[in-house]
């Protein structure tokens with residue numbers, strides 16, 4: 001006897017209906033605004049329309065190798081329009097906001113690139129030598145994309161500090177990524193190694209963690225003013241079902257998928273049919289690209 005397999009309801013393409021009442025937006029960067037560092041078609045105009053309409057938005061990315069000012073300067077050059085670094089939130093800036101909130105005034109050992117480390121200006125970051133002193137009492141250890149600074153010595157300092165009571169914070173758990181040199185080991189692999197050695201999980205600050213969404217929604221709530229913004233009035237636009245859509249849903253936001261990046265119509269349909277889009281990863285709507293989302297958004301107001 002064959003079992004009747006009911007096909008799941010397709011995801012709505014009525015973006016306008018899905019965005020009614022939305023008063024602030026979170027945009028993913030890669031696969032939504034840009035691909036390989038270059039703007040996707042319609043992305044420049046989408047940002048210009050949001051700026052002209054004074055519509056509150058943030059660009060949230062797990063990229064964490066640079067300070068937001070450096071990142072904004074690079075995007076400005078590539079897009080040919082000024083990009084305000086205050087509109088960007090990275091896994092690094094979210095980690096800095098997290099330690100400012102939860103470890104205020106406490107000594108920190110942050111493994112990040114020199115440029116990204118500037119996100120901690122005004123907080124007490126220690127050098128490896130300082131953090132290695134027997135009397136150092138660290139509030140938190142932060143593991144990010146520190147390249148060769150993710151050395152055995154530095155990871156051992158981090159390991160000992162967490163064993164002595166410091167919190168373990170990681171920008172992400174990504175295992176590998178692609179650079180100009182090809183496939184490259186990513187910092188997440190070392191985070192997982194530390195978690196194994198410590199038998200505890202790190203607080204991850206990048207997507208799909210609530211930490212980065214919290215950083216964005218706090219800023220947007222302040223910018224939107226009154227009436228006070230509710231989480232359900234904020235929509236996330238992303239190309240990743242797990243990091244963007246499911247992450248947004250867990251944070252209480254709406255999630256719109258665009259097909260301009262890593263998810264195409266076939267893989268979306270497969271995810272919906274197989275049920276892997278359950279658990280918050282089923283988008284509220286699907287759109288071809290960010291341009292059509294912004295048009296629907298502004299016409300729904």
Ligand SMILES: [Mg+2]
Nearest residue numbers: 028030031239
């Ligand atoms: Mg993306």
